Amino acid sequence: MTTHRYPRRMEIKRHRLLEAAQEICFHAASMSDIAKKAEVSPPHIYNFYKNKADLAMAVQERMNQEIFDTLKNSMFEERSVDKDKCLDNLLKPERAALMLTLITEATRDTKLMEHFRKHQKKFRELLYEYYHVDPNDEEHKVRLELLNALYAGLAVRSLFSPYENKELLKELLGKADSFLARKYPVDYMKDIEAPMKK
Template structure:
């Protein structure tokens, strides 16, 4: 699976052939079919793994004390932006995105995990911060990060440091429950 992921990052889900994956895995093409019955199964397994990792990222906030949650959250922004810019991770994420659009099985996996992570995060923020209208705020944050992952691709000159600062400011604003004065 790691071999496959590496190939997929390098050439894309469809650009990478079973032969290349087999070679990277030091296996014969035929033998891969003992572990996965279809190329699509490999993709699904990788999508499952990646998606689960993202849900786990949110679950990590469960154990944080309510009074620290905002700070921990802001501290994690740097990590989040960094991940969006990490070549391996971000390429794979975007590849999954593309597949989500064309492949019903993959779409289901992605939807399920996104639903999970949304629920987890909404619960955390509701119970620990007590802000109103949490769901749309969480969706906003998710949009921000998936959007950053895209901006990194479409704008190679993106100033990540400045962007990180602005993102933090926005998150602070959202979660503080402040009303905009304009």
């Protein structure tokens, strides 16, 4: 990557390239397609990213940082607006499509796969901090992995079948969160079984 005497212009172009790469179907698009979408001359894209895998890593880092920041705010500040924004971001079909495309790219590129693993570790550490996970509590850790898988699955499903009743979805996710993520989970089965025993 070369240096430039107009760093502000370079930063604007870098931002446009990342926006363009997120907007168009990354896997099918060439570097030239992405450059044109960003209104950057195709050869100039290589001043920013040496190849498509390098660009994929930058897109993934940007997307992950957005999710991480929103999630951190919603978890630690307990603001319902942030929680709604976080869920809406997660369920955006274009975000899920990009995530699947980047995962596909990562199966062919070990550096990108390592990048994914690094982000996953950072995300796991955030969850462990928020839910006060004891490093020796294997059950609690596995329940958090299940919750993580649930959210990832919901994101992918939103590609094919958008959720119509988001309020109900949020309510049910709150119950799943209470059961799977808390140190001492609420046992909703007791609520169901109690009336049946009477």
